[in-house]
Amino acid sequence: xxxxxxxxGIVVRGTGRGGRELGYPTANLSTPEFAAIPADxxxxxxxxxxxxxxxxxxxxxxxxxxxxxNPTFSGTERTVEAFVLDVDRDFYGEYAELDFVDRxxxxxxxxxxxxxxxxxxxxxxxxxxxxMPR
Ligand code: FMN
Numbered sequence: 001x002x003x004x005x006x007x008x009g010i011v012v013r014g015t016g017r018g019g020r021e022l023g024y025p026t027a028n029l030s031t032p033e034f035a036a037i038p039a040d041x042x043x044x045x046x047x048x049x050x051x052x053x054x055x056x057x058x059x060x061x062x063x064x065x066x067x068x069x070n071p072t073f074s075g076t077e078r079t080v081e082a083f084v085l086d087v088d089r090d091f092y093g094e095y096a097e098l099d100f101v102d103r104x105x106x107x108x109x110x111x112x113x114x115x116x117x118x119x120x121x122x123x124x125x126x127x128x129x130x131x132m133p134r
Contacts, residue, residue: 004099011091026081040068044127062131071109
């Protein structure tokens, strides 16, 4: 493409499970009806956010992003969720853009939350290596 595929939307509340139970809180993106959502899977993305109505982005941060229905928890709705690296805050109500840099893997239905969490740690390490090489 010559540029990264971009998805934009407003950050909405998920079930809260990610932060509470898994230790990986995610910013869930509410996408426009006809948005071109990439295939289910896990991606390394740049996450750019700004307050609604603001003209300038606040910052761009690295994120490990999940696209899928959370099969481990037998979810039914497809969500786009960003675990934003190295921040301790939520982005509720903000306008966000995701630039999809690389696909890491497909969605997996894990047998336990522990297995999912172990894989998420690996996803985050890969995202860091791809987007923030030393
Ligand atoms: N859910 C799955 O069922 N299988 C996966 O392979 C999977 N991979 C993920 C990878 C990353 C980097 C992230 C951030 C999430 C992943 N998820 C996966 C989604 C989690 O199930 C989801 O974030 C969790 O259920 C919290 O949902 P919530 O936003 O409703 O709190």
